[in-house]
Amino acid sequence: MAELKSLGSEAYLALAPGYGPSAFAYGAVRGSAEGPRGAYAGAGGADFHAGALGKSAESSGEQSGDEEDGFETGVKGGAGFEREGKLKGGALGKKPKEQRSLRLSINARERRRMHDLNDALDGLRSVIPYAHSPSVRKLSKIATLLLAKNYILMQAQALEEMRRLVAYLNQGQALSAPLPATLNPFGQSPVYPFGGAAVPGCPEKCTAFTGAASALCKHCNDKP
DNA sequence: TAGGCCATCTGGTCCT
């Protein structure tokens, strides 16, 4: 996680409005004396705490077989029950066994599909950096997606920054050349290693190596 | 108790 701090994780942390703070709140430690703790809010935002697997994770895959659908058993989620009232008058309630078993198989398929989706989300959670601690609630689905998106953007920025640093170290090798599209798929704006501030001693220092304004110095680049 | 998140069921639509 050190790299996250060094790179500045604003973009990574900036979840969409409504999901940032709420996602933080959702990261509260359950039953902990530490009190509410932001899932991503700690240590200037670079300290990621994730959650313990909630009941949802456990319920995934615990479901009954295809023949024991919620419609029959009322397992999890009352849609089957509630709709049973509706359906009794028409749809499934009086449907022949054949259509009923068809409905059950469709339900099972949909359940499987959602489980696959959740597995994929778990896989995503496992590769985005946040604390995978049993004491903290896991990321919600929406927070996972937003966090992953920002993480990807941040990695793209880091890549460009590294490239520019390498060019800088090689002194004057295509410092101002734009990234090839293949290396900059996200169209990110330039990243300055000096954090957007003028290089101390700019412009003398900037021109010391290359004899021209440095592409690494925002101050130089901002000049008309 | 309200709100957030989730799993599930369901019907509709599109694709193969």
Next chain:
DNA sequence: AGGACCAGATGGCCTA
């Protein structure tokens, strides 16, 4: 026709 995908509806669980 069957499967995948989607969105709406519903109820359960958990936390503040």
